[in-house]
Amino acid sequence: MKILATNIGEKQDIDWKGKTVTTAIFKHPTNSPVFxxxxxxxxxxxxxxxxxxGIDQAVYAYSYKHYDFWKKKYPDLKWDYGMFGENLTIDDLDETQTNVGDTYKVGEVILEVTKPRQPCMKLGVRFNNMKIVKEFWQENYSGVYFKVLQKGFVKTGDELKLLKKAPNTKTIAEVYAAKRSSK
Incomplete structure (x- = not known):
């Protein structure tokens, strides 16, 4: 798996239907390595x-292969890496093959899979449509949160390499489906 983009965002106050929403979900690709x-x-x-x-949600990664699915639903948006608020856009991250506890090396960093992302209203703000929040829950395209076992720099083009597969743990898709059914 390859890092297609490293993304960061700044704090923004957005007027959403007459209320101010403070968010940093509007991520954009960087041209230099991120720490x-x-x-x-x-x-x-x-x-x-x-x-x-925080410790269990230090880095959020999303698969670029999921972008095509969402582009068909939201063709009028301006699409770029970081669209889902992810820090790392990865070419082919598969939630059905990624287990809680799996350990990866990317650049200088070692990451451990912790959990799926749960969508919130700020994803709706990003897409300018709250319908995306419900749709996001209905698909197994949650993306992956990681905790950091070794700090360091990551850059576009770095490979995400599996160091250790966690035995007897659920996949991110299974955890996400369980959360969805308990909602």
Whole structure:
């Protein structure tokens, strides 16, 4: 698996239907390596530490192969890497083959899979349509959160290499489906 883009975002106050929403979901690709620290990607703003960042959600990765599915549903949007608020856009990250506890090396960093992303209303703000939140829940295209076992730099073009497959753990797709059915 290859890193197609490293993405960061800045804090923005968005007027959403007469209310101010503070978010950093509007990520954009960087031209230089990013430093992945224990609880976040440096230079990436986190506005809601309760739901983003921290030990078990330090890095969010999303598969570029899922973009085509969403582009068909939202063809009028301006599409670029980071569209789902991900820090790492990966060419082919498959939630049905990625297990909780799997360990990967990418660039100087070692990452461990922790959980799927759960969509929130800020994804709706990003897509300018709250319908995406429900649609996101209905698909197994959640993306993957990682915790950081070894800090360091990652850049576009780096390979995400499996170091260790976690035995007897659920896939991200299975965890996501269980959360979906309990909603």
């Amino acid at each position: 992945i620290d224990d609880e976040q990607v440096k230079e990436d703003t986190i506005c809601d530490w309760k739901h983003h960042g």
